[in-house]
Amino acid sequence: MKAPKTRTEARHVVEALNTISKGRMVMDWNEITAGANPYVVMKTSNIPGKSVLEIPGLIFGDKHKPVSRIGVGMTLTESVIELASAMKLDLIIVHHPVADAASSGGVPFADYLPLYGLALIEMHEAFHGLHPGLTLLHGHHKLKTDICFGGIPGNVLHKGIALEEVKTTGDILARIDGLMGRDIDLDLLEAERAIRGEASLEEATLANPAQLLSGTPDSKVKHILHFFPHTGFSLEHLELALHMYPETDTIIVSISRVREDHVFVKYAKENGLNFIVGNPHSVEILENGLPLAYALEMLLPEVEIFLLRERITAVPLKEVGFQKMVEYGREMAGTHLVSGQPLAVQIN
Template sequence: MSHPVLVKDILKALDIITGGRVVKSYADITGGNHFVTIKTSHIPGKSVMELPGLIWGNPEREVRRLAVMMTMTENAIELAGATGIDALVVHHPIAEGANSGGVTLKNYLDLYNLVAFELHEAFHGLHPGIAWLHGSVAKQANIAFGGIPGKIVWYGEAMAEVPTLGAMIERIEKIMGTAIEENMLAEEKKHRCCGHLCETTVSARAKIFAGSPDSTLGRTITIFPHTGFGPEDLEKAYAEYPADTVVANISRPLPDSGLVEKARELGMNFVAGSSHAMEIFENGVPLAFALKYQLPDLEVLIFRERMVSIPIEMVGTEELRDYGSRMARGYLPRPKA
């Protein structure tokens, strides 16, 4: 016999999954929980506070269908509203406007009677999956390298069945279904009669920046360059754990960057692994399964967004392009000389 699942049950499950990292009281927000952090580039008005746990919704409300996603967007909110989703568990921190179509969260989420949770830094380091997906047995994780929350580094060693960089690339592409993404993109190009479409998982696929397919994977340092991890950080990490290969995951530097040059200087291989578009598989799927195991009566879905670029001359239908041209010419004129 199934039992109703309440919002507070999901919050408790998230707390169990993270080992007690979610916000449970006001004291957690005012210094009692070090996973409550401010993310800022010091651009005026653009900082955001991470609040692991319940962001919006009544703790006593029943939840039947829940979606796990990486980043809340208006597309996700609209899909939730159209498909009977009750609650959203979002990995990345949620901010007014930025994650709710430019309007307040309250108005947009209440429109579709949605509950929202977030779980970012509080989820990091809980499982060794990212290293595992990239062919390494994780030995140690540092989720605040150099004392900076979110600057994550994994130290590991190659699995026996993944001895080389080429084997690692093959492993990533097989598990992540790169061939499926290529086929989908090929079909979309055909149906849109446009050969110039680009899609993230295909364009930002795993690549070797330093080394060759036959190079030994060996000891690995897995980094995340978008966290601010730079050449000096790599030098420090290498001093702590002399490794053979650097694996940049979720984001990657440009091939001629100082980070790649530092790896070469240290005699290391450098591989760009899965892109951020794949994190819904790397972190979202384990979290979704964990919630399902905690709350078996809850229906859990994965929300995955797909990003495609299209030349303006080929976007949409002829009628849509005519509409865009009419609006631009009639109402958005160029400045007069």
Template sequence: MTNEALSQTCPTVADVVAALDGLTGGRVTSSEGNDNPWVISKDSGIPGKAVTERPGLVWGSPDKPVRRLAVAMTITEHHIELAYASGVDAIVAHHPIADAASSGGVALADYLSLYGVAVLECHEAFHGLHPGMAHLHGHRPFYVDPAYGGVHGLVVMVGRPLPGVTTVGDVLARLDAGLERSLDRRILDGERAARQCADLVDSATAPGMRVLAGDAEAPLGEVVLHAFPHTGFGEKQFSQMLAEYPAISTVIFSISAAAADTPVVASAAARGLNVLVGSTHASEIFENGLPLAFGLSALLPNVDVVLFRDRVVSIPINSVGTGALREYGHLMAQEHLLPRAEAVRARAAATTVAATPLSNSEQAG
């Protein structure tokens, strides 16, 4: 069947864009003057690494039929390859999409055109639309700001504990059950056994879920501050939040984690507040991605919606494979890479010797 015939029988990329626009309350197509306020550039000042996120269609034809749609957090070449291999016509990514970074180091258009995969993104435009993050952590927010202090992406929430969630330990137990982390632990145990490597760790289970100040039995108190350190939330923002909401008694960090010795944690601990780390970025595909996926599925009932979940595994190099892979790695390093490194060191040493001036006695000799 031709694309033209398919477009008459099933939804298209344009329909996916319209569904995204509806779910975000018009943020995909909204504008103030001629600019959409949700088109946001991010720049750390690292040369050449800035990126601009544009909610909606990034690449692909609006007329392309969509029979299977994937929802992902951060697109890489793995997602593009999986999409093509599993019959996915379009991917909706939460995080901004960028040339090379999202496509195996090559031009994004070339990679996507090769497989005919359309990609869409919806990041800041999706923030603050549902209380799922707070719900999973056991509180109901009464204040949410997706751009605290005017900084896009610096999300903060202030809420009150849900009934039955009274201690720090209750929050961690609720998360463990709600995110079904026992399944991730079983998967990890199975891979450790298959690889015969007890030192294997993964991104689904290693980070997060710990108490930084206080203890598991400590009461949460009446007001909870929920923040995300990777967005730039630090001691300055914490002090400002306490000034605005002095009843805060517990601080929850999620998606990312502050270290126990950072100023913001020390400041909270000195005030007698509880500080805990909840969920991590590995679970955001459930926290934000799953509501988006179910929303899209409801609006596009003829589309098969799937979730692309990332799981990064750390394997000691001497446990990779069963022998052949390690032999390959050793061979390439020993015969091709290390000789180059030795040559570079030799040239550097020769240059150093040539540049060293002779002492008076050496000149006299």
């Protein structure tokens, strides 16, 4: 006689994530108020009412909810929620922190997620630094990682050494281009441009390629500092890191970007350092999402796992190709939004 099949519940998913994160998940809600979990972090720009408390755990849903289909994504949006609904998922796991309305189409989770029977888990800081994949994709072994550099939670700094096959900055750029499948995304974009008749259509991944902003493609690479500008990493942090690791010859920034005139680039040029802008935030679903999804599949083989990847495009308004929607948009604007108003605002 076969043993009855065990039922996977939302609590089992949290337990699996706690295993993956080496005990970083919130398993008891008291960890939030008592300050017992260092990965429960407030993020704020000091704009009234816009802060968010990161809580790596089950944010919404019954911990005993049966789960057979899970979606793993980066950021919760209404598009992700609607896709999860169409696919009849039971639970969504996202990397980034979630917030009522901001992450759910302008309405509270309690009004939206129950419509589709969705539970919700977030991770973020609890997932940082757990695997070396992001640094390996950028051509180096990480030797040391600080996920709270300068005392700022989430301000991650990797100290690495170039892989044996990586000799130059050009090798790093070629490695990133090949491993991330940019040729597939380019083929997809070209096809979409042709189908839609939108020649200037851009897509987030391709619009932000890896770039060399200081040094030449044949500049030698060995000792690398790798960080993420959007985490609060400052010039003072960079100076401190270079004081700690004076052998550094190459700086890599990724996930977030800096431009050619940024102070980091100027500093690198003044000090004879290579400076590479690596992968953009739009491919973190591959860098961090895929490892998390496969880890869950290994721990919960009875559950079906889906990767939720959003694809963001932009097109000049004058090139929007679907004529019926162009006519609709113009009718709504002209008849209802600016009716009786000057057709152009006079700017003095």
